[in-house]
Amino acid sequence: MKKHLLTLLAAASLVACQSENTSTTAATAEQAATAPNEYQTRADQFLKAYSEEYVRLYTAASEAEWRSNTHIVPGDTANAAATARANERTAAFTGSAENIKQLKELLEHRDQLTPLQVKQLETALYNAANNPQTVADVVKRRIKAEAAQTEKLYGFDYRYAGKSVTTNDLDELLRKETNPQKRLAVWEASKAIGPTLKTGLLNLRDLRNQTVQALGYPDYFTYQASDYGLSRDEMMALVRKINTELRPLYRELHTYARYELAKKYGVKQVPDYLPAHWLPNRWGQDWGSLVEVKGLNLDAVLAKKGPEWQVKQAERFYQSLGFPALPASFYEKSSLYPLPKDAQYKKNNHASAWHMDLNNDLRSLMSVEANTEWYETTHHELGHIYYYSSYSTPEVPPLLRQGANRAYHEAIGTMMGLAAKQKPFLAGLGLIDPNTQTDQTQALLKEALSYVVFIPFASGVMSEWENSFYAEKLPADQLNARWWELCKQYQGMVPPTSRGENYLDPATKTHINDDPAQYYDYALSYVILFQLHDHIARNILKQDPHATNYYGSKAVGSFLRDIMAPGSSRDWRVVLKEKTGEDLSARAMIDYFQPLMAYLQAQNKGRKYTM
Numbered sequence: 014m015k016k017h018l019l020t021l022l023a024a025a026s027l028v029a030c031q032s033e034n035t036s037t038t039a040a041t042a043e044q045a046a047t048a049p050n051e052y053q054t055r056a057d058q059f060l061k062a063y064s065e066e067y068v069r070l071y072t073a074a075s076e077a078e079w080r081s082n083t084h085i086v087p088g089d090t091a092n093a094a095a096t097a098r099a100n101e102r103t104a105a106f107t108g109s110a111e112n113i114k115q116l117k118e119l120l121e122h123r124d125q126l127t128p129l130q131v132k133q134l135e136t137a138l139y140n141a142a143n144n145p146q147t148v149a150d151v152v153k154r155r156i157k158a159e160a161a162q163t164e165k166l167y168g169f170d171y172r173y174a175g176k177s178v179t180t181n182d183l184d185e186l187l188r189k190e191t192n193p194q195k196r197l198a199v200w201e202a203s204k205a206i207g208p209t210l211k212t213g214l215l216n217l218r219d220l221r222n223q224t225v226q227a228l229g230y231p232d233y234f235t236y237q238a239s240d241y242g243l244s245r246d247e248m249m250a251l252v253r254k255i256n257t258e259l260r261p262l263y264r265e266l267h268t269y270a271r272y273e274l275a276k277k278y279g280v281k282q283v284p285d286y287l288p289a290h291w292l293p294n295r296w297g298q299d300w301g302s303l304v305e306v307k308g309l310n311l312d313a314v315l316a317k318k319g320p321e322w323q324v325k326q327a328e329r330f331y332q333s334l335g336f337p338a339l340p341a342s343f344y345e346k347s348s349l350y351p352l353p354k355d356a357q358y359k360k361n362n363h364a365s366a367w368h369m370d371l372n373n374d375l376r377s378l379m380s381v382e383a384n385t386e387w388y389e390t391t392h393h394e395l396g397h398i399y400y401y402s403s404y405s406t407p408e409v410p411p412l413l414r415q416g417a418n419r420a421y422h423e424a425i426g427t428m429m430g431l432a433a434k435q436k437p438f439l440a441g442l443g444l445i446d447p448n449t450q451t452d453q454t455q456a457l458l459k460e461a462l463s464y465v466v467f468i469p470f471a472s473g474v475m476s477e478w479e480n481s482f483y484a485e486k487l488p489a490d491q492l493n494a495r496w497w498e499l500c501k502q503y504q505g506m507v508p509p510t511s512r513g514e515n516y517l518d519p520a521t522k523t524h525i526n527d528d529p530a531q532y533y534d535y536a537l538s539y540v541i542l543f544q545l546h547d548h549i550a551r552n553i554l555k556q557d558p559h560a561t562n563y564y565g566s567k568a569v570g571s572f573l574r575d576i577m578a579p580g581s582s583r584d585w586r587v588v589l590k591e592k593t594g595e596d597l598s599a600r601a602m603i604d605y606f607q608p609l610m611a612y613l614q615a616q617n618k619g620r621k622y623t624m
């Protein structure tokens with residue numbers, strides 16, 4: 014995930030920004046171009062002082078968080094305590110009664126302010142709602158509880174077959190192990206962490222809800238959705254629509270997988286729903302590794318190249334589009350690879366990208382190994398890193414150094430990961446033999462098993478569960494039941510054995526704990542990335558979207574930079590329309606996979622459909 018921690022930068026020049034903000038009127042644009050009015054001068058002074066302090070505090074908090082995520086000694090709470098202190102200091106400032114008062118006052122005169130000022134003030138007020146000091150005690154307890162939950166989450170000792178194992182080990186076993194009994198044991202080992210997080214998560218739900226309620230948001234889910242300018246109902250309607258649109262394709266993939274996996278595991282009676290431990294991923298969110306495409310076996314190539322090469326290669330790809338080399342500090346300060354086996358501490362095992370100082374201190378936390386999953390993730394994380402560096406410019410004030418919306422931030426790197434696996438790209442790099450015949454349908458099937466399969470998980474299970482959890486006050490004795498109800502409904506997946514309320518399977522997903530109520534970001538990011546990819550392939554490269562090679566295209570680089578460079582200073586809807594000619598829509602994603610429908614329907618002929 015993207016760890017968004019504020020930074021200091023040079024005082025932002027508050028020039029009027031072009032156009033699209035709805036509050037812009039010709040009159041205000043004109044005023045801004047001439048002498049600033051009284052309110053603009055006040056806002057300017059306020060934002061300058063505010064931003065300086067914000068960046069200073071945020072940088073300190075980033076450093077503490079970084080330490081908490083990269084150096085975890087179970088039982089030693091010093092890091093968690095330091096992180097809590099740093100976050101409390103940031104909260105005391107961003108949520109101070111005085112700042113909230115000033116922000117609200119200034120925003121009462123929004124018609125007199127420049128669009129860029131309004132955007133910053135709104136962002137600051139949005140940030141304040143996460144930390145209002147009118148409920149200082151609640152905020153303080155939440156910060157402490159979050160630090161403790163992180164420690165538990167990443168300090169957990171996963172055990173399989175009597176030994177400590179990493180999540181990388183478990184993931185690899187789930188991709189490769191063919192014995193169903195062993196698979197069950199691996200899957201269960203991966204879920205052992207759930208119950209340890211239950212008290213903490215329930216406590217966090219209340220504290221997160223109470224925090225944002227102080228500034229008038231009914232619940233934490235609504236608060237997060239408002240960052241897109243959407244109500245909770247609008248957000249849920251959007252993710253449900255995406256899910257419905259991709260459902261016919263998912264239904265074919267689900268049927269196909271049930272029959273193929275039953276064959277693979279030697280089970281005669283094909284189950285109506287997929288047992289979770291049959292799937293090559295802890296949550297059934299990505300089944301890409303089920304299919305191997307002859308002539309396109311990336312794992313074999315990557316194994317020879319090694320993990321460092323993957324990171325460097327991702328950087329080279331971005332550079333080839335015209336992006337700069339990563340600063341030396343990226344390599345010096347990041348934590349990119351698994352810890353040595355004998356390390357006396359642990360680190361966060363989930364990939365993330367960090368904008369430490371909202372300027373040039375860019376870091377990534379990963380545990381890269383040489384395989385397709387990490388190759389993809391490396392491209393994903395560098396997408397965040399290049400997004401950070403694209404908007405870290407004097408034109409973009411610190412408060413607006415974030416994605417056009419959160420989904421854009423997730424979309425760029427995932428799109429680059431998709432592009433970096435297509436045949437012409439791999440052949441262009443000399444990683445595969447361009448003359449080898451490859452089966453295009455199998456290649457598309459493999460992609461669908463990653464990208465399409467993800468949608469019911471992200472826009473269905475995760476979003477619905479968190480909506481129930483935060484906004485609908487899901488009772489504490491129905492947490493796991495609701496999770497599995499959603500898994501069945503959306504993914505057509507069931508637990509291999511009964512999973513009562515003594516388990517907490519949703520909490521085994523990182524984001525449920527430390528990136529709460531925003532997993533729809535990823536679902537939306539997939540939709541957006543296919544829109545961007547479709548545009549790039551057809552209109553910039555003039556290539557088939559299924560067989561592209563972005564490498565070396567400065568035109569693609571400048572297209573992406575145009576999207577990223579303004580940060581959140583431009584409205585995300587306007588940006589999408591301007592860059593692709595479309596509103597947010599699953600159209601491009603559906604079109605991309607359409608050729609697979611006929612193939613899957615033929616494969617599934619005579620098979621029983623269950624969803």
Ligand code: X8Z
Nearest residue numbers: 014015363364365390393535
């Ligand atoms: O969390 C991530 C990234 C970090 S922003 C590795 N992703 C989601 C996940 O792993 O569940 C990328 C795709 C979905």
Ligand code: ZN
Nearest residue numbers: 014015393423
């Ligand atoms: Zn991400």
